[in-house]
Amino acid sequence: MLGTENQTNYIGKAVERIEDAALLSGQGRFIDDLPTAPGTGHAAILRSPHAHADISAIDTSRAEALAGVHAVVTGKDAELWSEPFLVGVRQPMQHWCIATERVRYVGEPVAIVVAESRYIAEDALALIEVEYQTLPAVVEVMAAMAADAPILHSDVGSNLVNERQFNYGNPETAFADATHVVRASVRYPRNSCTPMECFGLVAEYLAAEQSYDVLANFQGPYALHPVMARALKVPGSRLRLRTPADSGGSFGVKQAIFPYIVAMALAARKARRPVKWVEDRLEHLVAANSATGRISNISAAVAADGVIEALELEQIEDCGAYLRAPEPASLYRMHGILTGAYNIPHLAVTNRIVLTNRTPSGLNRGFGGPQVYFALERLMQRIAIELNLDPLDVIRRNLVPAASMPYRAAAGAVLDSGDYQACVSRALKDGGLAELEARRDAARAAGRHYGIGFAAAVEPSISNMGYITTVMTPEERRRAGPKDGAVSTASIAVDPLGAVIVTADSIPQGQGHRTVAAQVAAEALGLRPEQITVNLEHDTQKDGWSIAAGNYSSRFAGAVAGTVHIAATRLAKRLAEIAAPQLNATPEDIVFSGGRLFARDNPDNSLSFGRVAGAGHWSPSSLPENMVPGMRETASWSPDQLVAPGEDDRINGSAAYGFIFDFCGVEIDADTGQVRIDKYVTMHDAGRRLNPALVDGQIRGAFAHAVGAALYEELAYGEDGSFLAGTFADYLVPTACEIPEPLILHHDSNTEATPLGAKGMAEGNCMSTPVCLANAVADALSLDEIALPMTPSHVTEHLHGAERPPSTDRSEAPAQTLPGKGRGLTGSGASLVPAPPGQVWQMLLDPDTLAAIIPGCESMERLGENAYRAVAVIRIGPIRGRFKAVIQLSDLDAPHALTLSGSATGPLGSGAGSGRVTLLADEKGTRISYEYSAEIGGKVAAVGGRMIDGAARILIAEFFKRFAAVAGGTAGETVSLWQRVARLLGLAR
Amino acid sequence: MPRLKAGEKSRISFKLNGRKVSGDAEPRLLLADFLRHEIGATGTHVGCEHGVCGACTVRLDGVAIRSCLTLAVQANGRRVDTVEGLAEEDGTLSRLQAAFRRNHALQCGFCTPGILMSLEDFLARGGEPDEGEIREMLSGHLCRCTGYSGMVRAVLEIVEEMHEEQNA
Incomplete structure (x- = not known):
């Protein structure tokens, strides 16, 4: 390499991170740690409690009147100053940054309050009155495609917003001639990598310049910048987007802050001050982002020896309520490599994109890969079982041979390098498959449930900006113009005293990009990594970037570090040209080492790095003839192999392809259904590893995410679209007790796909591990089908059948969560009121009395015959809110019985239910018995699930206590079966 | 013990990493928010605000507690230790x-x-x-x-x- 040879190599070393000292001592610079301008307002968002509803009215007057509130923003403001977001498929769907006429998922923003403090802003949320007309919701993709399904976007006329079919080779003939056809149907659930830091931003409107300035922990892709600028109706140059130095993880998720960047830019414009918003965890779980849910029906035409001739794949994608950019990318990221690590010449694909009343989907570590490999690698196991073959033989007989590299896959991916067979052989040997099989045999001999699973996966990295256009027909693509490539940009500069500064467009989210960039630059310039300052804060008005910029598709090592290398090498070449005449050498002979430059054969005669570089600042006239002055090099690089999809719909979606082969042993507790990972082996070909410690750190991190996805995590919804996982006590993230230490193995190939020979490796285990674990569980329990997440309750269904209803008396049982519905609540009880039935009856029918009795009741008005409207403040656990209720009395049988039904809505959620109340004369007064059932949605359902039952009991007890007091006595006792049992046992009084 | 009234600020003082700090806090202000936004000690992070994630953990009189489940007023007159106090004065890591x-x-x-x-x-x-x-x-x-x-x-x-x- 010209002029850059040096004697100290840093690339490939496990250098300690330069990021760590600050992060370990509380000096990180995360978005919420940074100073804000005086007068900055703080925003809180009012979100829809309904999965599907029309907004008939919003009254913000009481919120605006609250002291300390600066502004309230609604969909009206969005209509005034912005446009709906661009959508990736041509359909008449409108997605505004704040809901305008209709809400389509629980958590959709409906209004924003800007106030002096977040506390006051949240107070004001409770004062906003929104009237909704609820609509039927649809949450499952198959139901959403049904003819009678509620339609989310009426102008589209269907929830199926895009469908495409692809044929590569001749799959029809292959299936017609097949010896065997093996099928699998799988469902991948909705989950999210939930970074520990939520979204955060500070937005400002510069009225004099009619431009927006936003600092946000956005992670890219910067293809979304034009989407945001278009929505804000400004040229891209007038949406200045900056990112802070540190971000608390992203894993793709922080892509989805972009609608809030637009919403808060509008809020800042309306409030006429900078506005800061930091998302809280409930907001994040309910509404931030989700991997797509996917149903895959996959079949293979297979020869008797297990060799696959053809594959047929139907994918039905749940993108949630809006097709939010860059969707439908989840479905098309893997399109070129749907055949995985296998040499399968014929492929047929049907892709359907469906909208449901769930949070819009988006980037999430693995992005499309977990869904694809869950289908493909489950199928590989099914082939082995149905053809009575060893699963390893089925994998090995189909792997793309090393001699075929570079290999063009059926749908267009060009696998650049790798020896998959060698990876598998080494993994089996070094990972100890033989011992694992012995452990399995011993466990099974002892009657325990033990299984072994395998998975092979090709891991794509550095996404082609054109892959998403595969969703269009070739004709539509011709009209739209070509989209391809993936540009990375990096700069390196030397200051007048010889200090080196590197900048780049990688937008790190905690991986250690600064360390690796310093290693790369140090190696090129003969300096130590700690002598290189790397600043990866990004500013769209000042830094180099293109639409591919950002932290996704594992692009850092291959693309960004490679581009830093190109820039540093160019700078080194110039420095060598400056130094050569002074050292009586040719530029090719100049060596950079230890902060000095010298001729290869004369190390004693050297120049300091700073002196050579300083010439560019202090004395441009002394530079060699024709050399441009200035000591900055900016390099941009795009992989040549990333071309637009062809007329044949083949697409090489990624610049480099790594390989993973995993196997594992799991044991399942026969009583609890708990899956214990006994051993996990993961073999990687990640190309050249720039920092092996960071590579293994990324593998461990992806593995941990994958264990969560496989065993614990699901963004659960009720049948009515209510969201049921609003806390980390509901959405279960694995802890140190659940994540075992995987055995990580490497078998690195050489690739010319990237400047430094590195491939991405930070997402692969999210693709391979969930299905590897599922294959092991299926092996342990001899299952044909297995669903994720493999929670103990799901696994015990396979062991012991579906859970039986509780045997206790339903009337005394705790409230149940009704399966498949919203957060359901049923209960019953009885209470004694010291008044005769006639008087009790009159009290129940009198709004003034009811107002005095209902806990927290602020007002009660009569709407008509036996119909009332009430406003009450209700407290459930830590949350408290004002609810508006409409109550109807029916089936009146005076003075014996009546049915009470109604619905309530408030900022915390909504509920609907009914109850039958019966009055029975008793010697002490009237015994009132009641039975009720209710469905609850919104925030209460998302976070209060475990507390609703108790809260309902407390509210009812309070109601009767007050009833008795008004009736002129003390309440009779309400005693549950458990209390009675406890009394008998002497445990309670 | 003084009686606190919702909406009214009271003066809070405690030893933070060995040094006395003070500020005004409403009764409902979380210790995490007080540390970060009143004192400017942003090293302690808030990850869930419901006590599960542990990012906001600080030591109160030596005991590890969730500062998102603790009110600022509860720390009055006590000792609070945070991540900012771990390294030596010269920055040497513990x-x-x-x-x-x-x-x-x-x-x-x-x-x-x-x-x-x-x-x-x-x-x-x-x-x-x-x-x-x-x-x-x-x-x-x-x-x-x-x-x-x-x-x-x-x-x-x-x-x-x-x-x-x-x-x-």
């Missing part, structure tokens, strides 16, 4: 911090301050915890980047060092 760095026990570093504070309390309680006990203790914290391996290794190294020192 043994625990250095072990974290050496073992790549952090990536984004957002959860790390709370984990360090819990570990400070845990290790101060003595004994020689084994890997199972260390994992059990770490299970009070959520980390999404690392898979916890580096932290476990870091703590095991420290326990080993402490053991050798005691025997020396």
